Amino acid sequence: MPAVTVENPLVLPRIETPDPTTARPRKVRQVATAPEGYEGEGFPVRRAFAGIHTRHLDPFIMMDQMGEVEYAPGEPKGTPWHPHRGFETVTYLLDGTFVHQDSHGGGGTITDGDTQWMTAGSGLLHIEAPPESLVMSGGLFHGLQLWVNLPASDKMITPKYQDIRGGSVKLLGSEDGGALVRLIAGEVGGHQGPGITHTPITMIHVSVNPGAQITLPWRSDFNALAYGLAGSGSAGAERRPFRMGQAVLFGDGDSLTIRADEAQDSRSANFEVVLLGGEPIREPVAWYGPFVMNSHHELQQAMEDFQAGRLGTIPTS
Template sequence: MTSKIIKQVSRVITAHRQREGGGFMVRRPLPSGNLDYADPFLMLDHLGPVDYAPGEAVGAPDHPHRGFETVTYVLEGGFEHRDSHGNHGVLKPGWVQWMTAGSGVIHSEMPTDELQKKGGDFHGFQIWVNLPAKDKMIRPRYQDVPPEDIPWFKSSDKQTSIKVIAGEVEGVQANIDTHTPIFMLDLRTSGKYSLAIPQGMDVLVYNYNPTPILVGQEKTKLEESQLAVINTHGHPVDFEAVASVDDGSDKKEARVLVLAGTPIREKIARYGPFVMNTDEEIRQAISDMQSGRFGTIPGSSERMRKTDEANAKRRQAGKQ
């Protein structure tokens, strides 16, 4: 007797392209016209991959945040970050930065000097994670984690490897502390793998690789730049790489980003870089930012100059 196949994938969303920050192009499946919010995830931006010519690399000059967390995951290239609390660091390939904006911060995320001057590849993600009302005004915090401090493991058949950026899988615990239970995984597979996620969490699976992948018990096919929203119904989520030839003898490696979290289930008020619970709190955030309470970062005009020059060079080269 065969077990009944449960439909786990509730929708598939293809990322739309738009320009963000200082002019870099992103692929954004969340929010979209089909899905405004996936509690507690507010936004998922796929940055690149892009090959910059010398002088073309752009980032996000000084801008504010309040009431949520930004997660930056660099696959190729690098970012240099600064903030109004005096923090400074460089994120290189494999690094993760989990920034809790909390009560408010001005920060910048600019390409490294080497990437800006010499050009090169850039590829990565930025994810926005909501904070519960009780934590929205906490002190800002950075967790900068180099690749050697991000645990990973291989499946017993050696066909699947998983970086555990947040959460715990098969006894492997991430080194990043989160305010609500969160899973963030970078999963690669050339075979099959079943991932158990605690009940009550919806799962987001984003395919950021050209190789398609089958997800869910019903084996929904995800192409590159597609996001699956999954209700587990209390069962593991299945992943399977797609064979490149009909007989299944050759399977290319598929790569997906997996996100899951405990829903906060609170009212949300959003306005650009501020995510609070009420319109009054949004108005207060705008007032605090305009009055200088978020602080400033020395060198703002220089970062804007570099951004303007990079955009001008890209336009002269006839690039979007």
């Protein structure tokens, strides 16, 4: 898992552990196991938040863990051309390479530790696929795709991209140096990540050493979710067990805690966890396939616009 890292996390800026007498710890409300399935042309995914009620996810719509899978030569797969409107897709790649292209001429290539933030807004056609070289050679593929809702006032904004290279991610350490924090977007402990978001959110990838624990300050007006990418450990001061492929929903409070088990599996030296929080939009959500709007009428309009070619056309080259 070659996400951006450092040899010695003790040289990094530290996040102070919140004072437990003034910061209310968030308790675990639910642990849910992600069901497995296939997406696009057949690459395996885990539906990270499928077991959690949508009212607790706002402003997030869904998240897929893509892989982890070791492809043989000729096997790597992507998604065909498809439309999007009304939300943002966040693709965080841990292993492998993905090429993005859209009908407006946008896109780019992301690889180990990179993030691509696509604001679909008013709509576009989009494709995600491994490069031809990776298809020919095969190799390891592992990543995440998160869907972040847009408020009604932003649903029809002009589409755009942010490429967040692994080297621009804000690297931080826990107070005792037992955990490495990659701040991709938002704020934690007075530190700011590079991602620019329409909806206020925080997105973090944390690596917790075996037996170590990290407690982070967390905005009380945000929800709080965790997802295990690799390894095993526990969540909350009550140490509720969770592992790779499981999601955690936290309750209210001002801080959250993740702890790694003393022994990790052979696939991962540390407990790898994605932490997400956002300010709920609290608007009606109408979701059908690749469209996330506020009403059935808006969904119908999105489909009509797609069928009429108003979301763009597939480039000829």
